[in-house]
Amino acid sequence: MTPEYRIDVEQRIESYLAGNDVNGIKYMQVEQTFDELGIEIYVWNIKTNDGNWWVVEGEAVPMNLYTQNEFYFSADEAYSFHLGITQRRQAQHHQDFKHVIDEVPLDIEHIKSISRRLNNAALELNNVSGPEDIQSIGLTCRESLIELAGVLAQDNPDILKESDLKTADFKGISKAVISLYAPGKSNSKLRKRCRDLVEGAWDHSSEVVHSPNKNIPDAKICLLFTCSAVSVIQNLFLKYLGFDDEPKCPECKSMDYELFAHDNTEKMVLSCNACGHKEMTAEKI
Known part of the structure; x- marks a missing residue:
């Protein structure tokens, strides 16, 4: 522990205790250090006017407070309990990502293979173990958008000729389809928002594919962008057919x-x- 880190963490502990209505610190010292997870986790022995406490903290580890007066009699027991809570939080974090696609109304029976791709990618969020897994999810999203471009081009063959587009040009095809499905001055703002969305979906998936520094939230955002782009274009088609009448x-x-x-x-x-x-x-x- 560097002197700078110690000064910073002592200030954070003091603020954390005050936020939990624990005041009057009389003694503050690191009781034990653990590094079983590859990072250093410190158990602080804190004595205050309101009782004696263990504070467990470390870099990239949430800070938590445990009383010495009830169940947590030793620094080791406080650490073990804190480790269990942290692991449960991480497990819950992964479970929360399992059904990420449920956050977007995705109804794409017309293109079931895209639905299957994206659902599989959502499940893969539970098994991320390295940067390559994140990049794989980004690749799945990008391939899904390319497949969507092919479907749109097949349904609207004149778009390729009129706009001189290739079948794999998702951004170009989707923008042309948006203009087709949401024509007129009254839809000008809607067209812009939809174009921004599909462009963002493509750009973000490309970033996730090529960057080794992305994390699980980036992959989730990538999936949400992709699902949103697919769903928006489909609902524009329904609007085009007159379902908004x-x-x-x-x-x-x-x-x-x-x-x-x-x-x-x-x-x-x-x-x-x-x-x-x-x-x-x-x-x-």
Whole structure:
């Protein structure tokens, strides 16, 4: 432990104790040092006006406070207990990443292989053991985007000719498709946001692939960007088909309604379940 580190950690311990309503430090000394995990973890013996405490801390290790008056009688026992908590936190951290794709409404039955790729990559987050595993997830994301570009080009063959694009040019194809699916002045802001998203998804996946310094959150962000890009383009397609023309109650704008046939006419009655408003509407909705 360097003198600089000692001064810094003593200040942090004092602040940490104060935050836990422990005041009046009378004695503060490192009782024992452990390095079983390849990093040094220190158990501090702290005596205060409010009792005696163990404080366990180290670089890249969360600081925690344990009383000496109850269960944790020795520095070794405090360290063992702290190590168990840290390992459980890490295990929970990995479990939280397991279903990362659930955070994005991903409905891509049209391209099941992309769905399968991304779900497998999400599961691989539980088994990361080195930089190459992070890079592999980035590669999966990039390959998924390239595959999506191929599907979009196949569904819209004129785009390649009109814009002089290659089938693997995800950024170019996706931007052209966004212009096609969200045309007009009213969608100008939406187009810009969607273009920024797909460009960010591609750029971030490329960074993850080529950098050995990325970590698990970077891989998760990469997956989220990729899933979001796929989902956004699909929902733009639904918007393009007219799914955003769902009727609404003219009074309260609710979309919770029922349609009834009007007696002796071919028209329908829209009955709002939210406000009770009823109105004659066209034959077809």
